Amino acid sequence: MWIDVMTITNKAIEDELRLKLAEQYAVLDGRTFQEFLQASLIWLKANQQVVNSLNVFPVPDGDTGTNMVLTLQSAMEELNNLEEHDISDIGHAIAHGALMGARGNSGVILSQIWRGFARALDDLEVMNAAVFVQALQEARDTAYKGVVRPVEGTILTVSSDIASAAAKAHESGVDSVFALLEHVVEAADLSVQHTPELLPVLKEAGVVDSGGKGLFFIMEGMLRYAYDQPLDQPITEVQPLDALQINDAAETIEPGQDWEVVVDFHPQAELDLGRFYSGLEELGTSIQMGEGDGMYRMHIHVPDKSEYRTIDYVKNFGTITNIAIENLMLQVGGRKGVEDISSLELDEIQADEIAVVAVAPGYGLARVFASLGVAALIEGGQTMNPSTQEIIAAFEDLPSQQIIILPNNKNILLAAQQAVELSVKQVKVVPSVSVPEGIAAMFAYEKDGDLEPVAKAMQAALDEIQTIQITTATRTVEIDDVQVKEGQVIGLLENKLAAAGDEIQDVLDHVMEKAMLEDIELITLYYGENYTEEEAQKTAERMMSKFEGIEAEVHAGNQPHYQLIISLE
Amino acid sequence: MAAEHKPSGHIMIAPHAIATIASHAALSSYGVVGMASKNLVNGIARALALDPSHGIRVNTAQGEIRIDVFVMVEYGTRISSVARSVANNVRYQVEKAIERPVTAVNVHIQDLRISNVD
Numbered sequence: 001m002w003i004d005v006m007t008i009t010n011k012a013i014e015d016e017l018r019l020k021l022a023e024q025y026a027v028l029d030g031r032t033f034q035e036f037l038q039a040s041l042i043w044l045k046a047n048q049q050v051v052n053s054l055n056v057f058p059v060p061d062g063d064t065g066t067n068m069v070l071t072l073q074s075a076m077e078e079l080n081n082l083e084e085h086d087i088s089d090i091g092h093a094i095a096h097g098a099l100m101g102a103r104g105n106s107g108v109i110l111s112q113i114w115r116g117f118a119r120a121l122d123d124l125e126v127m128n129a130a131v132f133v134q135a136l137q138e139a140r141d142t143a144y145k146g147v148v149r150p151v152e153g154t155i156l157t158v159s160s161d162i163a164s165a166a167a168k169a170h171e172s173g174v175d176s177v178f179a180l181l182e183h184v185v186e187a188a189d190l191s192v193q194h195t196p197e198l199l200p201v202l203k204e205a206g207v208v209d210s211g212g213k214g215l216f217f218i219m220e221g222m223l224r225y226a227y228d229q230p231l232d233q234p235i236t237e238v239q240p241l242d243a244l245q246i247n248d249a250a251e252t253i254e255p256g257q258d259w260e261v262v263v264d265f266h267p268q269a270e271l272d273l274g275r276f277y278s279g280l281e282e283l284g285t286s287i288q289m290g291e292g293d294g295m296y297r298m299h300i301h302v303p304d305k306s307e308y309r310t311i312d313y314v315k316n317f318g319t320i321t322n323i324a325i326e327n328l329m330l331q332v333g334g335r336k337g338v339e340d341i342s343s344l345e346l347d348e349i350q351a352d353e354i355a356v357v358a359v360a361p362g363y364g365l366a367r368v369f370a371s372l373g374v375a376a377l378i379e380g381g382q383t384m385n386p387s388t389q390e391i392i393a394a395f396e397d398l399p400s401q402q403i404i405i406l407p408n409n410k411n412i413l414l415a416a417q418q419a420v421e422l423s424v425k426q427v428k429v430v431p432s433v434s435v436p437e438g439i440a441a442m443f444a445y446e447k448d449g450d451l452e453p454v455a456k457a458m459q460a461a462l463d464e465i466q467t468i469q470i471t472t473a474t475r476t477v478e479i480d481d482v483q484v485k486e487g488q489v490i491g492l493l494e495n496k497l498a499a500a501g502d503e504i505q506d507v508l509d510h511v512m513e514k515a516m517l518e519d520i521e522l523i524t525l526y527y528g529e530n531y532t533e534e535e536a537q538k539t540a541e542r543m544m545s546k547f548e549g550i551e552a553e554v555h556a557g558n559q560p561h562y563q564l565i566i567s568l569e
Numbered sequence: 570m571a572a573e574h575k576p577s578g579h580i581m582i583a584p585h586a587i588a589t590i591a592s593h594a595a596l597s598s599y600g601v602v603g604m605a606s607k608n609l610v611n612g613i614a615r616a617l618a619l620d621p622s623h624g625i626r627v628n629t630a631q632g633e634i635r636i637d638v639f640v641m642v643e644y645g646t647r648i649s650s651v652a653r654s655v656a657n658n659v660r661y662q663v664e665k666a667i668e669r670p671v672t673a674v675n676v677h678i679q680d681l682r683i684s685n686v687d
Contacts (some may be wrong), residue, residue, distance in 0.1 A: 058598070058654075059661040103648035105599050105654040115645060145684045146643040149597045418670045421633065 010272065018179075020257035021226055025178035027128045028049070030085035031333055036222040037079065037094065041072045042231045042377050043221025044214060051217070057154070057201050058105060064210035067104030071111060072218070074101020086125045091118030091135075092331060106211040109143055109155050113215075116142025132177050133170045136163040136184070153199025155211030161191035162219065178226055188216040206475035215335045230272075230281050259307040263298045263314045264322035269392065273298060283310050295321065296305075309525075341379045347377040353447040354454055355400035358438055359386060359408045359416075362559035365435050365526060372442040375400065385411050386420040401426045402451045408438040410495055428455040433495055434467040435526065435559070436567030468493055468511050470504055470564040489563075503533075505542065512547075515568060523550055526557030526565040536564065582667050584629055587636070588622030593626070594662035595638050603641040605679030618628075633672040636663065640676065644683040653674040670681030 028036065044051075044065070047568030077098025082089060095118035098111035120135035121127060121143070127135070127485030140163040143156055144206055150156050166180050174180055196202040197208035202209055224231055261284075273289070280287050282302055283303035291297075296318070302310050307325055314320060323451040338394050343362055347370075349355045355375035360366035366377050376394045380386040391412075397405045407416040410433040420427040432438040444461035472486045484490055484500040491499045491511035499510035523543055527536035533556065540552035557565055595601055604624025626637040638659055642651050656674040663671050 008622065058594075059657050061657070099647055102650045105658075107644050108650050108654070109599050112643075112646060145648060146602070147597070147599045148602050151597055414664060414668075414670055419668065421672060452586060 003470040017227075018182075019340045022179045023174040025181075025226055026176035027126050028087065028132075028177050029126045030087045030090045030458045033087055033090050033127060034079055034085070034198060036225055037072075037090075038076060039231055040218040040221035041076050042538075043224060044072060044217045045391050046232055047217045051066070051210050054213055056205045056207055057199060057209065058151075063104060064106045065214060067107040068110055068211070068214040068218075070103045071101050074501065075099065075111075075114065077101075084422045088118075088121045088124050089451050091121035094118065106155060106214060109146070109211065110215075112143045112146045113139040113155075113159055116140070127177060128181055129170055129175045129177055132180055133163075133166045136166050140164065151199065153195040153197070153212075154201060154209050155215050157195065157198060158188055158191045158209070158212035158215050162187050162215075177265045177534065181219065181223050181226070185216070185219050188212075188219050191214050204479075206476070206477035222518035229278065246543045258260050258304040258327065259302050260326045261298075261300050261302060261307050261310045262324040263311060263320055264295060265298070265314055265318040267318040270508055271317060279313055280310075283313065285462050305554065341377055344370045344377065346370055346375055346377065347373045349398060349400045349447065351399040351401065352403060353400055354402045354449060354451055355395060355398050355447075356404045356442065356445055357440075358406040359391075359412055360435065360438075361409075361562075362529065362557055364556035364558035365565075367444065367556060368439060368526075368555065368557075369406075369444075372439065373444070373445065373447070374406075380409070380412060385409070386415065388415045388422060391416055391419040392423055395427075396423070401425050404451070404455055405447070406432045406438040406441060407427045408432050408435050426451055428452070430458045430462065432462050434469065435557070435565050436465055436467045437462040439524075440465045440567065440569065464569060466515055466568040468498075468515065468564070468566040468568065469495075469510070469562050470508060470511075471562045472550070473500065491551055508539065508543075508564075508566075512543075512560030517547065517550075517568075520547075520568050522567075522569050523547075523552040524567045524569075525552065526559065527554065528557055528562045528564065529562040530561075539564070582669075584627035585622055587627045587634065587663055587667065588625040590663050590666050591625045591627070591636050591638060591659045592622050592651055595640055595655050598651070598655045598658045600642050600646045600648075601640045602643045602682045602684070605639040605641050605677075631644075632658045634663070634669065635673045635675070636660075636671060637664060637675045637677060639679050641680040641682055642678050644681040652678060 008215045025032070025288050040424050048069050051068065052062045055062045055064040068358075074095035078093045078100070079090060091114075095111070095115040098107075100112045102108045102111040116139040117135045120131060120138045121163050124131060140159045143159050146148055147156075162184045169180055169183040174183065192208050192212045195212050196207070199209065221231060233431050277287065280298070280300055283306055284300045286299070286301040288299040288457070289296060290299075298314060311320065311323060331552060341360065344366055356373070357376040357378065358369045358374045359364075359378045359380045360369050361380060366379070369377060375398055378386045378390060378394045380390075385492035391405065395405075403415045403423070405419060405427060407413050408428065413429070413431055413433065414427045420429055428440050431440055441458035441462040441505075444454075444457040446457075471490060471492070473486055473488050473490045475484075476486045477484050479497045482490075482497045483498070483499055488502060489507045490497060491507040492513050493514055498514050499507045503508045523540070525536050525540055527533060533554065536554045540554050544550060544552045559565060592604060596614075606624065610666065624639040626645050628635040628637075637658060638655060640655060642648055655676050665682050
C-alpha cells in the first residue's frame with residue numbers, strides 16, 4: 001500500500017506547486033515575459049538539432065531549427081537593447097527583431113506569429129490570461145494571412161491548435177497565464193504528433209513537422225522556466241531497450257566527460273522520469289534512457305570522480321542489476337589514426353587525358369577508387385551530400401579538359417548534372433547510384449580515349465551489376481510494402497527497400513532471394529565502420545556455401561552508416 | 570522544350586507543364602499572397618490565378634531550364650527571406666517532378682499586399 005500513499009503524496013505536492021505557480025504567474029509583466037522568452041530561446045537552441053533532423057518539408061534541407069533559433073535570437077537582441085519594459089514595448093521589440101532577422105521559411109512564419117502576438121499587447125503594461133488568449137489568436141490569424149495556400153500539418157496548424165486550446169481553457173475558467181501555458185504546451189504536443197496525418201510527405205518520411213516542433217519547444221521553454229527546470233540540454237525521449245546497446249558506437253564526447261556509465265535497474269515504484277532526469281542532469285551529459293520488461297537502462301557521460309556517485313544516485317530509484325563503466329578518454333585516443341581521404345595518392349593525369357572524379361563515402365572505398373585510377377576524390381554519400389560547387393572545385397584544377405563524374409549516390413546525381421552545366425570543361429556524368437556501380441564503371445575506364453565513347457562504355461559496365469546495401473533504419477516507416485521499425489536492419493537492392501529484420505544474415509538472405517542470380521560469378525562485400533572484418537568474412541563464407549559456383553571477396557570500405565555494400569556481377 | 574534522351578525514345582516536357590508545377594510551388598510558399606502579371610505593360614497584378622501557370626515564365630533555351638516567378642508578397646514579412654524560400658521551393662519541386670536540374674530561378678516581387686495593419 002505504501003506505493004499508493006507515495007503516489008498520492010507526490011500528486012498533492014505537484015498540485016500545490018501548480019497552484020502556487022498559477023498565482024505567481026497569473027499576470028506577466030514585461031520583465032517576466034522577457035525572461036520567459038529568453039528561456040524559449042535557450043530551450044529551442046538546446047533542441048535545435050532535433051528540429052533540424054525532422055525537416056523534410058517544404059524542402060528537405062535540414063535547417064528549420066537553425067533558422068528558428070537565428071530568428072528568435074535576432075528578436076532577443078532587439079529586446080535586450082530595450083529600455084522600456086511595458087509588455088507592449090516587449091511585444092513590439094520582439095516582433096520587429098524577428099522580422100529583421102527572419103531566416104528561412106519557418107523564420108518568416110515565426111516572425112508573423114510574433115507580429116500578431118504583439119498586436120494584442122498594444123498599449124498594455126501587463127499581460128493577463130484574457131490578453132494571452134487574444135494574443136495567441138492574433139498570432140494565428142496573422143500567420144494564416146501570410147500565404148494564399150496554407151499547408152496544414154505545419155507550424156500554422158500548431159499555431160491554430162494552441163490558440164483554440166487557450167481559448168477553450170479560458171472559457172472554462174482558467175484565469176492565469178501560467179495555467180493557460182500548461183494547456184498550450186499540451187495542445188502543441190498533441191498537434192505536433194498529429195501533423196503526419198495532415199501532411200502525407202511527413203508520414204512517408206516517418207517524422208512530425210519540424211516547424212511545429214520548433215514552436216512546441218518555444219512554448220515548452222517558457223513552461224520549463226516557470227517550473228525552474230533545466231533548459232540547457234535536451235531531454236532524450238525514452239527509447240526501446242534494444243535500441244540502446246551497452247557498446248554504443250561512435251559518440252560525440254565533450255571535454256570534461258571522462259566516463260561512460262551504463263546502469264540497468266528495476267525501479268522500486270513507477271519511475272518518476274522528470275525527477276530522475278533532473279538529478280542526472282546535474283551529474284553529466286548525453287543522457288539516454290531505455291525501457292523494457294519492467295526494467296530501465298540509463299546511459300550517461302560524467303566527469304572524473306562522478307562515476308560512482310552516478311551509481312549511488314540510481315540506487316535511490318531501484319535495484320541495480322548490471323553496471324558498465326568505460327573510460328571515454330582512452331576510447332577517444334584509440335579512435336585517432338582513422339585515415340583521411342585527402343591523404344590518398346592519386347594518379348597524375350595529363351592535359352589530353354580523361355580524368356574521373358568519384359564521390360566516395362569512407363576511406364576504404366576511396367582507396368579502391370584511387371587504385372582504379374581516379375584523378376580526384378570527394379568525400380560524401382548518404383547524409384553528407386557534396387554541393388555542385390564542391391564537385392566543380394574537385395576537378396577545376398586538374399590539367400585535363402575532359403572530365404567524367406561518378407556520383408555513386410542517387411542524392412548526388414542532380415548536383416553532378418548541375419556541375420556539367422556550370423563548368424567550362426567538357427564534363428559527362430556516368431550516373432552511378434551506388435559505390436559498386438561506380439567501381440564497375442571504373443573497370444571500363446580508359447584515360448586515352450574520346451569522352452563520349454568512354455562514358456558510354458562505363459555506363460554499360462555499371463548497368464551489368466546489381467547492388468545490395470545493408471544499413472540500419474533510422475525511422476519507423478513503410479515503403480514499397482516493406483514494414484520497417486526504427487533500429488532494424490534493412491536491405492536495399494538497387495537502392496530500393498527489399499527486406500527488413502533484426503539480423504543482418506536474415507535480411508541478406510531475403511534480399512538475395514529477390515536479386516537476379518543467373519550468371520552471377522562474383523560477390524564483393526565492402527564492410528563499413530560499424531561492421532568488423534571477421535563478421536564480413538563469415539558472411540562471405542556463408543554466401544559461398546549457400547550459392548554454388550559463386551566467389552565472394554571481402555574488402556574494407558570504412559563507409560559510415562552502411563554495415564555492408566555488396567556488388568553482384 | 571526540355572528533352573531527356575532515353576534509349577527507347579524521348580520524354581518531352583512542355584514549358585507550360587513546368588510552369589504549372591512552379592506556380593503551385595510558389596503559391597504554397599509562405600509569404601506569397603498571389604501571383605502577379607508577368608506582362609508589365611498590362612501592369613495589373615491579379616491575386617487570383619485563372620491560368621495555372623499565371624505569373625511564371627519558363628525558358629528552356631539550349632536545354633537549360635530557367636524560371637522567372639512573379640509574385641505578390643505579404644507586407645511586413647522579410648522580403649529577402651520570402652524570395653529565397655520561393656526560389657528554393659520552386660527549384661526543389663520542379664527538379665523533383667521532372668528529374669532535370671533547373672539552371673536558375675529568378676523571383677520578382679511585383680507588389681506587396683497589406684492585409685495586417687499594425
